[in-house]
Amino acid sequence: MLDDRHGDAFVAFEHVQKSYDGQTLVVKDLNLAIGKGEFLTMLGPSGSGKTTCLMMLAGFETATHGEIRLAGRPINQVPPHKRGIGMVFQNYALFPHMTVGENLSFPLEVRGMAKPDREARVKRALDMVQMGRFISRRPAQLSGGQQQRIALARALVFDPELVLMDEPLGALDKQLREHMQFEIKHLHEELGITVVYVTHDQGEALTMSDRIAVFNDGRIQQLAPPAELYERPGNSFVASFIGENNSLPGVIEEFQGDKALVRLDGGGVIDATAVNIREKGQRTTVSIRPERVEFKPEMMPPGAHTIEAKVAEVVYMGDILRARLAVAGSDNFVMKMRNTIGQTRLEPGQVIRIGWHPQDARALEPTA
Amino acid sequence: MANVALDPHAAVVSTASGGPAALTSxxxxxLARALARSQRRARRRAFLLVLPLLAFILITFVVPIGQMLQRSFYNAGFSANMPQVSAWFAETERGTDPDDAAWAALAADLTAAAEARTVAMVGTRINYDLSGTRSLFTSTGRALRGGIEPPYRENLLEIDQKWGDPQLWSVMREASRPVTANFYLAAVDRARDAEGNIVQVDERQRVYTMLFGRTFWLSLVITALTFVLGFPIAHLLATLPLRKSNLLMILVLLPxxxxxLVRTTSWMVLLQQQGVVNDLLVWTGIxxxxxxxxxxxxxTGTIIAMTHILLPFMILPLYSVMRTINPSYVRAARSLGASSWTAFRRVYFPQTLPGLGAGALLVFILAVGYYITxxxxxxxxxQLISNMIAMHMTSTLNWSLxxxxxxxxxxxxxxxxxxxxRMVGIDNLKLG
Known part of the structure; x- marks a missing residue:
């Protein structure tokens, strides 16, 4: 499917590899096609190769092997200033010796634009991020959030079709970060630009992206829209990296189509959906989201297998109640319940039976 | 009022009068006095800690330099030892020919100075302005040991005809006032003629203005050279990986x-006409x-050797500034469409200006006062002006000049x- 898209993809990585020292590969055989107007997030822990990929796309690193294409044109040999890609940096990188207006005017000046045109463009870009009043300030006189907006306006002022963002919200506090997430998303929709966004914050990735590429160990582990990534993780790394997750080790006992019966190491049999496990008797790790765990029989499908659980602790978190359960030999099994009026209040020490819809429990490859 | 009364334990606000109330503890x-008292102890201790340094600076720096500067406009070498003739000079107009009273005063002063063995000191002072007069004073002093009879004019002229020289009398008149600007005039190749007008000295004796000019011009050239040579090295130091940059730093600091003396003599070995560089150029046939x-x-020798010696003073401030410039600035400029030269010129270079200013100022000031090299x-x-200062300190003994x-x-x-x-702002200076 990936290869089909490469033909008309706006940005394409083809068999891209990157090594800094000639000994190890930081990026191992990357294939990725990004459509025009798409908001794609590269998500992963630090050292997973996501930033390296962004830097290769921007032109600050060269690919050791493979080809990168922008609008069908190979750009491996094109210097950064001729790629016409807007970029927002983690530390904003606003030029400290220039005013806000000069910062925004810079990309237009180097393109040889006449002064009246420049002024009109700068004004429009600043109004777009509601920063028109700050045109003559210096970056040091602005707050972190304001600098962020200026950096965004500067990356957009010369109308690039592709904008790269390298953890642009990392330095902001939580509330401001959430606000800016929506603002960036709206700008993306309004302007119809293609955005490649790098972050290690999975919440940010889920909120903003059309598709998310989860990076680990120099490879894309899964490339999918947020909902699919969250609800149907393709392997154990994605399941544990995105959101909170319970994992139960066991052995496949029986297949019924996509469904599998798993005998847990700690005792008990559960229903699961087989993902990347294909053989009977194979070891597996079953992954279940805490909010999909049920303890009321009427919420489970008929004939669902249940296992015994003992409540170890219940934490009141406002909107939800978070119960830690002892299940199948592990006492780190988490169940989340909505804090509704009629919600059953569990007590520590109480013994319940838990179960789930089979599609919510994903039988993945065993973790080490 | 409300915000100062917030902490009831710390301060009481007296509101009786309705005017601005003084805070009390x-x-x-x-409150002001209570605060001063509470901080007095810490202040006293801080002062005691810096006291040794303060005393050291005062004794070894401020006092000697102050005394030295005082000599530049105050020299009592003549007036203190020749009181009577100095008094006559003070009473008469400039240009007055010496009368009998003047000759009598001169004879009495010279006799007294000869006895007090200060006549050589007087001669040295006059010799500053009129060379060859030191021996006049010492020989006259020797001749006067037996005393002198009137008529003083004739008898003195008999000892040496030079006593009748009007220029000598004009110079003595100038020297009779201990506070004088004459040394500054001499330092800019000016002197007073017999009428007291400021004139340029004889063309062959005009050295100081030329030397000042040369000193500032060479310092400027050396500063420019250290910038041209030091800037890329500083940039390399700031961008190389730590291990390699440490090695490079050692090479920079090695000088x-x-x-x-070793460095300067090794330049001699390299640059002299039968030296390494010349041999190499001849050998290669250039x-x-x-x-x-x-x-x-x-x-050329001065410029080469001083550029080498002062290079670290340019590199280090530049390096310390460049190290703090995040590479993402240049990347941002590149991504915004600037070629690497434009990115350097518009974004990187302006941010190195504080280091450049500090380095240039440091190198220039050091170069202006350089002496040994x-x-x-x-x-x-x-030769630079400092060599002339050293010469006057050690060989001509004209300390005032x-x-x-x-x-x-x-x-x-x-x-x-x-x-x-005024131009850059001293707050922008970054020495490290």
Whole structure:
């Protein structure tokens, strides 16, 4: 499917590899096609190769092997200033010796634009991020959030079709970060630009992206829209990296189509959906989201297998109640319940039976 | 009022009068005094800690320099030892021919000075302005040991005809006033004629203005050279990985750890006409054996050796500034469409200006006062003003003129510093 898209993809990585020292590969055989107007997030822990990929796309690193294409044109040999890609940096990188207006005017000046045109463009870009009043300030006189907006306006002022963002919200506090997430998303929709966004914050990735590429160990582990990534993780790394997750080790006992019966190491049999496990008797790790765990029989499908659980602790978190359960030999099994009026209040020490819809429990490859 | 009364334990606000109320602490003493008292101990201790340094600076720096500067406008070498003739000079107009009273005063002063063995000191003072007069004073002093009879004029002229020289009397008149600007005039190649007008000295004696000019010009050239050579090295230092940059840093600092004399003499070995560089150039056939270059004992030698010695003073401030410049600035400029040269010129270079200013100021000020290197490798055309100051300190013993030259140098540097402050702002200076 990936290869089909490469033909008309706006940005394409083809068999891209990157090594800094000639000994190890930081990026191992990357294939990725990004459509025009798409908001794609590269998500992963630090050292997973996501930033390296962004830097290769921007032109600050060269690919050791493979080809990168922008609008069908190979750009491996094109210097950064001729790629016409807007970029927002983690530390904003606003030029400290220039005013806000000069910062925004810079990309237009180097393109040889006449002064009246420049002024009109700068004004429009600043109004777009509601920063028109700050045109003559210096970056040091602005707050972190304001600098962020200026950096965004500067990356957009010369109308690039592709904008790269390298953890642009990392330095902001939580509330401001959430606000800016929506603002960036709206700008993306309004302007119809293609955005490649790098972050290690999975919440940010889920909120903003059309598709998310989860990076680990120099490879894309899964490339999918947020909902699919969250609800149907393709392997154990994605399941544990995105959101909170319970994992139960066991052995496949029986297949019924996509469904599998798993005998847990700690005792008990559960229903699961087989993902990347294909053989009977194979070891597996079953992954279940805490909010999909049920303890009321009427919420489970008929004939669902249940296992015994003992409540170890219940934490009141406002909107939800978070119960830690002892299940199948592990006492780190988490169940989340909505804090509704009629919600059953569990007590520590109480013994319940838990179960789930089979599609919510994903039988993945065993973790080490 | 409301915000100061927030902490009831710390301060009580008296609101009786309705005017601006003075704050008092809980026991009724004014708050300002209570604060001063509470901080007095810490302040006293801090002062005691810096006291040794303060005393050291005062004794070894401020007092000697102050005394030296005082010599530049105050010299009592004549007036203190020749009181009577000084008094006559004070009473008469400039240009008055010496009368009998003047000759009598001169004879009495010379006799007294000869007895007190200060006549040589007087002679030295007059010799500053009129060379060859020191021996006049000492020989006359020897002749006067037996005393002198009137008529004084004739008898003195008999000892030496030079006593009748009107220029000598004019010079003595100038020297009779201990506070004088004459040393400053001499330092800019000016002197007073018999009528007291300020005139340029004889063309062959005009050296100081030329030397000041040469000193500032060479310092400027050396500053520019250290910038051209040091900027790429500083950039390399700031961007290389730590292990390699440490090695490079050692190479940069190596000249600091070698004796100045060793460094300068090694330049001599390299640059002299039969030296390594010339041999190499002849060997490779770039120059003929007869065309060996004169690279030392002239201005070229001074420039090469001083640029080498002062290079670290440019590199270190530049490095410390460049290290703090995040590479993402240049990346941002590149991504915004600037070529690497434009990114350097518009984004990187302006951010290095504080380091450049500090380095340039440091190198320039050091170069202006440099002494050993030009003395060793400068020849005659590479001498700087500091060599002249040293000469007046050690061989002609005209300390007053040396002090005046030094004071002018100091003033010029201070003016430069002021100009820098006005143009760049001293707050932008980053030394490390």
């Amino acid at each position: 809980a026991d009724g003493t004014p 600091f750890w070698t004796s100045l 120059i003929g054996a007869s065309g060996r270059l004169q690279m030392i004992y002239n201005q 030009p003395a060793l490798v400068g020849g005659s055309s590479g 040396a002090a005046a030259l030094a004071a002018l140098l100091l003033a010029a540097v201070l003016v430069l510093y002021w100009v820098y402050d």
